[in-house]
């Protein structure tokens with residue numbers, strides 16, 4: 001891709017909260033693209049993977065994969081298991097936050113309040129897999145995500161239906177029906193009334209689903225000027241080596257950040 005002359009090139013949703021992202025002295029520690037040319041400072045994405053409950057073995061590969069696809073797009077990435085970046089000052093330098101298979105109660109009250117203000121300023125939120133099994137007693141977070149993890153059967157092959165298809169960058173690269181192996185989450189309720197459903201999983205194609213005929217498994221939301229992308233896919237380490245899953249992640253993350261799709265091509 002072409003590197004822009006200025007790192008402050010993004011408009012739309014990214015304009016929110018990004019002014020400080022272009023001030024290197026305000027930046028948090030970043031893993032900037034190592035390849036030639038001037039380093040790009042914008043936008044900043046935090047990958048947060050603290051676990052207070054079950055810890056997925058795939059977290060390491062997930063961090064590497066998400067970091068790689070973001071850096072290809074000129075996105076500076078910070079990966080952390082610590083919560084000290086959940087302050088107004090640190091979050092102001094970021095365009096988005098990824099909860100990568102976080103579990104349990106990971107943020108204290110002050111950190112939660114800073115995150116809520118980040119979303120209210122238009123910050124992007126991306127949840128991957130166990131992000132839906134995180135902070136069960138935090139109403140803002142449950143509401144932001146749109147549904148909460150309830151249960152799952154054993155890891156197995158299933159068929160996904162691509163609902164959004166060409167209408168969304170997270171599904172555009174995917175086939176109309178997509179066979180893959182993963183851990184298929186059931187949720188406490190369907191997010192369909194409040195979300196744009198990207199993918200559903202066909203419960204007739206595997207054993208143990210409990211949501212019935214309409215089983216959303218990836219979706220987006222737009223709340224104020226904040227964009228939310230959640231995918232329940234990504235339990236296994238192999239997921240983060242699957243080209244189609246990585247395209248799904250790339251499309252969802254870049255959409256949440258308001259990046260022009262041409263940057264991904």
Ligand SMILES: [Zn+2]
Nearest residue numbers: 056130183235
């Ligand atoms: Zn899992």
